[in-house]
Amino acid sequence: MTHRIVCAGDQFISAELLARSVEAALDGDVTPVLVGSAWPTEPFGEIDGVREAAGDPSELAAAVEGAAAVITHLAPITAQVLAAGKGSLQVVGVTRGGPVNVDLAAATAAGIPVAYLPGRNLNAVAEFCVGTMICAMRGLPAAAARLASGTWDATGFKYERTGLELAAATVGLVGLGAVGARVAQLLGAFGSRVLAHDPYLADAPPGVTLVDLPELLAGSDVVSLHARLTPETRHLIDKAALATMRPGAVLINTARGELVDRAALDAALESGSLRAAVLDVFDPEPPDPTDPLPRRPEVLATPHLAGASRQVAEQSAARIAAEVAAVLTGGRPTHCANPDALDPQ
Known part of the structure; x- marks a missing residue:
């Protein structure tokens, strides 16, 4: 037939x-x-x-x-x-x-x-997350922006401006579904310490420690979002959550733009309390041309490409x-x- x-x-x-x-x-x-x-x-x-x-x-x-x-x-x-x-x-x-x-x-x-x-697209997104973690922790978006503007900035070698290697970093994963679990697996190969928060899981896979969200935010050098968007998770990362994060931490969002209060994130980056952010999703999407977040040199912003x-x-x-x-x-x-x-x- x-x-x-x-x-x-x-x-x-x-x-x-x-x-x-x-x-x-x-x-x-x-x-x-x-x-x-x-x-x-x-x-x-x-x-x-x-x-x-x-x-x-x-x-x-x-x-x-x-x-x-x-x-x-x-x-x-x-x-x-x-x-x-x-x-x-x-x-x-x-x-x-x-x-x-x-x-x-x-x-x-x-x-x-x-x-x-x-x-x-879990593997594509997971690889994107790990690759951009490295870029953001090492300050590469800002360094690339300075060089593109004609400035050779060797002060990136100053100790206080250098970043962590993944082997020395604690990475917190908010959501441990298919993508989050794959990110955790990749991070294990780098030797990262991995924390996760997922209220739907009773047990974590090997190499991952389940914690509550405040503990994850306070204890992570990088926080990567992999939660579903629900009424409960909308603006999960708000002003209070950002204030809980380690000074100089990095935020990565490849899940949904609405998980993050963008005004609060912009303020955290402006104050220097966060080192950098990686944003592949926005609220709204595409972002308004006047949105300051994608234009920040410490933000690696991409147009929803993690799964491509x-x-x-x-x-x-x-x-x-x-x-x-x-x-x-x-x-x-x-x-x-x-x-x-x-x-x-």
């Missing part, structure tokens, strides 16, 4: 890559329909009730008619798109850790499971293709965002 599968790609995970992956997973029994978007050249946004989506839902709905599956990264899988697949669409596969670009209520009502990939690697694109395409193939051949997805679509009772 040949399966008609819509492969809705973008400039990170292309439609062609998705098509090759699903053809391999189904031994070539595929008629791929390629649909593309211009993300990230053009931003994603909210479209017809779904978030962080890129593409034209009307174009996608036309392509989905008669299709057995849709595989995508960011395409808007709206109620309109799902209705266009009525009678044929058996599964939606999303190459993301959270399928916010899918109308899950509409998919569940239609009995269409949504497969997704939690932890899909070739391996993430290639492995995500292969993994979601396998999930979709499992459903189309009578199996179940490993991770289903709407399990009620599989077991309506």
